[in-house]
Amino acid sequence: MQVGVHLGYQNLHGLPDYEFFRKETQLAVEAEAMGFDFAAMVEHHFTDYAACPDPLQALSWVAAKTKTIKLMPAAVILPWNDPLRVVEKVAMLDALCEGRLYLGMGRGAARREFEKFGRSLADSREMFDEAALIIMEGLETGVVEADGKWFQQPRAEIRPRPQGWTRDRCVMVSMSPGSCEVAAEYGLKALRFSQGDWSKAMPEIDKYRTTFKALHGKAAPPFIISDFMVCFADRAKVTDYTDKYFAAQFLQVANHYEFMSPHFKDLPSYATYAYMGDMAAARGGPDKAYKDYVGGNLIGTPEELYDKHLERKSMVGDYEIIANFSFGGMPYEDVYEQMKLFADKVMPLLKAEEPVLA
Template sequence: MRVGMHLGYQNLDGTPDHEFFLRETKLAVEAEAMGFDYVGPVEHHFTDYAACPDPFGMLSYVAARTSKIDLITGAVILPWNNPLRVVEQALQLDALSEGRMILGMGRGAARREFRSFGVELADSREMFDEAAVIIMEGLETGIVEADTKWYKIPRTEVRPRPMKSWKGRVVQVTMSPSSVEVSARLGTQALRFSQGDWRNAIPEINSYRAKFEEIHHRKPPPFIISDFVLTHTDKAEVGRRTDTYFSKMFETVANHYEFMSDHFKALPSYSTYAYMGRAAEAAGGPHKAYTDYVGGNMIGTPEEIIAHHQMRKEMVGDYEMLANFSYGGLPYEMVYEQLKLFADKILPHIKG
């Protein structure tokens, strides 16, 4: 089982952005020494919720300071980026890292970010689907061309040219039935965020696996699950930190994506986000939605997290983990403390 480190760049403690960004990025360098298999940042813009506007640039820094760990964009948001530029940037980073690049692709979900880029949230499904095909063909062949509804690109040879095949090195965020279907059709590895009770995700996970095998005549790769991790040897301290920091993080997620807004109800391709809103309105209200969110992520003592992993694996089958340790204004000392505890006490068990 491969385990990676996910960096969200959520600056909620008032640290100057340039200091916070460098500090978070240096955690990615530490990840190699701690035994993680891959590391990658989100792409988010403009707010304290998360701000890493250029995953390729950030990973170039990490590539120069590491030698073995794989590098994943987690994820580059295709409706905000020209597919020709994505191909160029991915190939350049693959060359600089000597073939350690994994391209993670997503389509975004926050209206505030789409608005600033002049793109409509309702168009994201079509834009992603067209761009993903253009990018995957470009990565494999070194030629980018398109004549689609959203993209007009004359036949262009990109440089640097591909150094090796990208088969098995493209990941797609799949937080809706339509994304699951697209990922299976394209043959990408599927990534899913922990957003509640994993039993609700099993139909989509099974659908992906069945469609993937039907189309490509081979077993699909394991899902990647992106978890928030909060761990300490003292169970009471886990509870205190959850109440203080994880709750703050959940509030920023709900506000950033506007879970309580009605706009997702008119967008079937964002069904998971609509579900989060419905969960907050249902019996138990926002508190129930929050407790489900806590239960879906990796929170507890090392022993509890190992048990949670084993229970989840029995439920969803083989999966990989992309773990986020820094969020909600957690002081850096606590971030590093729990990261080291995870690497020492939990990582050997779940990788084994």
């Protein structure tokens, strides 16, 4: 089982941006020393919700400080980026890190970000689907060209020329039935964020696996789960930190994506976000709904985390983890403490498991 860290760059610490950004990015370097397999970073813009506008650039710094850990933007938001430039940046960083780069791709979900880029949330499905094919073909062939609805690109040869790229090194954020279908059609590993009761996600997960095998003649790869994680040896500390920091970050998530707004109901491709809004409304607002959100993530002592993982695995089958330990303004000394505890006590158990899916 592959286990990584996911850096969310949520600056609720009150630190100056430069200091905060350096501290958060250093977590990826420490992750290699602790034995994690992946370092992943988000792309978000303009607010404290998540302040990492270029994960590929941030990962280039991590690449220079590390030797073995795999590097993954999770994810580059394709409607906000020119496909040609994505291919160039990926090829350049992959050359420098000697093939450790994996490309995570997403389509975004926050109106406030789309509006500032002059894009429409309603167009994200078409823009992503078109851009993803351009980017993957560019990485596989070293040539980018397009004449589509959203992107037109005269033939351009990429230098440094991409090397060793297949779709096995590409990951797609898949948080809706439509996204799961596209991931299966394109032959991509799927990434899902923990956002509630996993049983509700199983129809999408099962459909992804069935479609993937039918189209590509092999089993779908284990999907990746991005968890917000709380891991301390003291149960009382787990409870205290969950109530204090997890609640704070959930309010940020709800506000950033406007879960309480009805606009997602008019966008079928964002079904999961519409569900989150309905869940929040039923419980009297996002400040009351976060406990359901907690239930989908891995929260607890090391022993509890492993038991929760086994329960989840019995439901969803094989999966991989990228864990976000830094959120809600949690002090960095506590972030490091729980990362190290998880690496020492939980990760060896996860890595020792045998796969359950054929």
